[in-house]
Amino acid sequence: MLVGVGSALLLVTLVVAVTIGPADLAVGEVVRSVAAHLGLGGGDVPRLHDAIVWDLRLPRVLTAAAVGGGLAIAGAVMQSLTRNPLADPYLLGLSSGASLGAVAVLLLGVGLLLPVAAFAGALLALVATLALARSGGSLAPTRTVLAGLAVSQLAAAATSFVIFWTATGDSYREILSWLMGSLAGATWRSVAIAGLALLLVGGLLAGWAGRLDAFAFGDTAAAALGVDPDRTRWLVMTLVALLTGALVSVSGAIGFVGLLVPHAVARLTGPAHRRLLPVAALAGAVLLVWADTLARTVFDPRELPVGIVTALLGAPLFAVLLRRDRAAAWS
Amino acid sequence: MELRIDGVGARLGGRWVVDGVDATPPAGALTGLLGPNGAGKTTLLRLVAGLLTPESGAVLVASDEEAGGWARMADLPPRARARRVALLEQESSATVPLLVREVVALGRVPYRTWWGADPDELAVDRALASAGASGLADRAWTTLSGGERQRVHIARALAQQPELLLLDEPTNHLDVSAQLAVLTFVRDLGTTTVAALHDLNLAAGFCEHVLVLSEGRLAAAGPPADVLTPELLRDVYHVDAEVLTHPRTGRPVIAFAGATTPQALRLP
Numbered sequence: 001m002l003v004g005v006g007s008a009l010l011l012v013t014l015v016v017a018v019t020i021g022p023a024d025l026a027v028g029e030v031v032r033s034v035a036a037h038l039g040l041g042g043g044d045v046p047r048l049h050d051a052i053v054w055d056l057r058l059p060r061v062l063t064a065a066a067v068g069g070g071l072a073i074a075g076a077v078m079q080s081l082t083r084n085p086l087a088d089p090y091l092l093g094l095s096s097g098a099s100l101g102a103v104a105v106l107l108l109g110v111g112l113l114l115p116v117a118a119f120a121g122a123l124l125a126l127v128a129t130l131a132l133a134r135s136g137g138s139l140a141p142t143r144t145v146l147a148g149l150a151v152s153q154l155a156a157a158a159t160s161f162v163i164f165w166t167a168t169g170d171s172y173r174e175i176l177s178w179l180m181g182s183l184a185g186a187t188w189r190s191v192a193i194a195g196l197a198l199l200l201v202g203g204l205l206a207g208w209a210g211r212l213d214a215f216a217f218g219d220t221a222a223a224a225l226g227v228d229p230d231r232t233r234w235l236v237m238t239l240v241a242l243l244t245g246a247l248v249s250v251s252g253a254i255g256f257v258g259l260l261v262p263h264a265v266a267r268l269t270g271p272a273h274r275r276l277l278p279v280a281a282l283a284g285a286v287l288l289v290w291a292d293t294l295a296r297t298v299f300d301p302r303e304l305p306v307g308i309v310t311a312l313l314g315a316p317l318f319a320v321l322l323r324r325d326r327a328a329a330w331s
Numbered sequence: 332m333e334l335r336i337d338g339v340g341a342r343l344g345g346r347w348v349v350d351g352v353d354a355t356p357p358a359g360a361l362t363g364l365l366g367p368n369g370a371g372k373t374t375l376l377r378l379v380a381g382l383l384t385p386e387s388g389a390v391l392v393a394s395d396e397e398a399g400g401w402a403r404m405a406d407l408p409p410r411a412r413a414r415r416v417a418l419l420e421q422e423s424s425a426t427v428p429l430l431v432r433e434v435v436a437l438g439r440v441p442y443r444t445w446w447g448a449d450p451d452e453l454a455v456d457r458a459l460a461s462a463g464a465s466g467l468a469d470r471a472w473t474t475l476s477g478g479e480r481q482r483v484h485i486a487r488a489l490a491q492q493p494e495l496l497l498l499d500e501p502t503n504h505l506d507v508s509a510q511l512a513v514l515t516f517v518r519d520l521g522t523t524t525v526a527a528l529h530d531l532n533l534a535a536g537f538c539e540h541v542l543v544l545s546e547g548r549l550a551a552a553g554p555p556a557d558v559l560t561p562e563l564l565r566d567v568y569h570v571d572a573e574v575l576t577h578p579r580t581g582r583p584v585i586a587f588a589g590a591t592t593p594q595a596l597r598l599p
Contacts, residue, residue, distance in 0.1 A: 226413030
């Protein structure tokens with residue numbers, strides 16, 4: 001049910017978001033342009049409008065959808081594996097680590113593919129955070145968040161430093177787009193990278209939904225159900241780092257989506273991953289497409305980094321959830 | 332399930348918490364695991380469950396695949412082990428509001444295919460029904476009472492279709508009728524069960540066999556009427572007690588008269 005509603009909402013969002021921008025397009029034009037490119041007939045769209053749809057806005061909107069969906073899945077999985085409602089790729093430093101990896105390739109000429117370098121950065125940040133957070137074999141929620149904060153700040157500082165040191169001209173804009181996230185550079189290649197990572201990792205995690213649920217009663221319970229807690233945690237966290245690396249390599253580090261969407265969606269679906277993960281992915285996609293549409297239109301012709309919009313929307317929502325759930329497991 | 336505990340020992344922080352325990356809980360019956368706090372009951376259950384590897388000895392289970400017919404529990408692959416052994420921890424709770432049906436479905440995790448399908452889709456419903464928890468299926472875990480939670484845990488364990496059921500203090504925090512209901516249920520299940528119990532009268536009333544641990548060692552083993560004597564209760568539990576016979580069930584009933592001063596606290 002919710003998956004159906006979410007899918008319909010996402011489809012409408014994608015089409016409508018493509019029509020919005022400095023050049024006003026009609027829904028019909030968007031549909032005909034896409035149909036023509038997919039070889040389904042259509043056509044008779046002015047050449048300029050067709051180029052705006054197919055070359056500019058559609059790749060950007062689809063990238064936003066894939067990044068939003070992926071961040072939501074990454075956040076949901078990290079929250080259950082660490083039994084920590086505050087875990088997400090941004091707060092635990094994975095996103096900043098991925099940004100640093102990406103920037104190292106782009107500006108220092110480290111000989112790696114961009115998404116691979118971002119994955120390596122995310123993985124290093126993950127290892128650093130968990131190593132700092134681990135005390136006596138268990139991951140205390142507060143320690144984990146503090147460790148994530150330290151790692152995230154360090155990686156962000158190093159990213160800024162690298163850009164500032166090497167870039168010429170408008171380096172502040174570039175620093176901002178890696179640290180706060182931006183979809184301004186999205187191309188069909190970004191769609192492919194983020195989309196493939198989302199399908200691959202999301203698909204694997206969907207099959208593991210039951211195993212992820214097993215962590216709800218703690219590590220011993222998971223072990224008694226035949227799920228090796230440490231091995232599973234590392235394997236799934238590595239997949240999350242892979243996903244985060246791919247997403248950050250096309251969008252920079254976007255906050256709040258991974259933290260908030262799983263909490264909001266769990267109120268509708270409950271915490272079981274079989275229902276939570278698909279709906280969270282759809283909700284994250286819809287949210288980020290609209291956040292990015294706002295980011296590129298509100299101060300037109302100037303653009304905001306989309307991370308500013310997600311933070312502006314996310315922080316108050318987060319405050320509401322925090323107040324409502326005061327009795328629950330936030331301590 | 333045929334189970335042999337063979338000279339099993341394990342250390343925690345350098346101290347032998349379980350030390351050279353030999354026991355053979357009878358197949359298809361309820362065995363009580365008794366002993367004061369800190370005697371090593373929980374650790375022994377984890378060793379039997381294969382979640383800890385013994386530093387000495389071995390927990391052996393009957394196996395058709397091994398030469399000699401016995402396999403070490405700690406050597407079984409985790410999924411294969413989880414299909415044969417279910418463990419109910421003491422005080423096992425979730426902070427997220429999973430539905431009861433989803434909690435019970437956790438027992439199917441060891442049977443799932445790699446894409447997450449359950450080869451026996453009715454197993455969860457059957458487990459809910461036999462634990463008498465069908466009416467709770469759509470409730471959130473976090474809204475259940477203590478007795479209901481224990482019932483759901485048992486349904487989850489049954490969904491694992493285990494040959495060996497390990498229960499750590501299954502009657503903790505339950506009112507007396509819920510305590511009797513839980514123990515009646517597992518006794519009549521016909522599955523080999525080892526339950527750590529604090530209440531000696533429950534153990535005497537329901538268990539076919541009891542193992543008494545004292546400071547990690549096996550102090551006594553056998554039918555409750557033979558094992559639970561005033562002498563053993565004084566030596567292991569430091570209590571002064573009479574053992575009577577229940578006029579209706581014929582099972583031992585322990586009537587406590589008071590505590591004796593433990594050896595360690597006696598003045599010189």
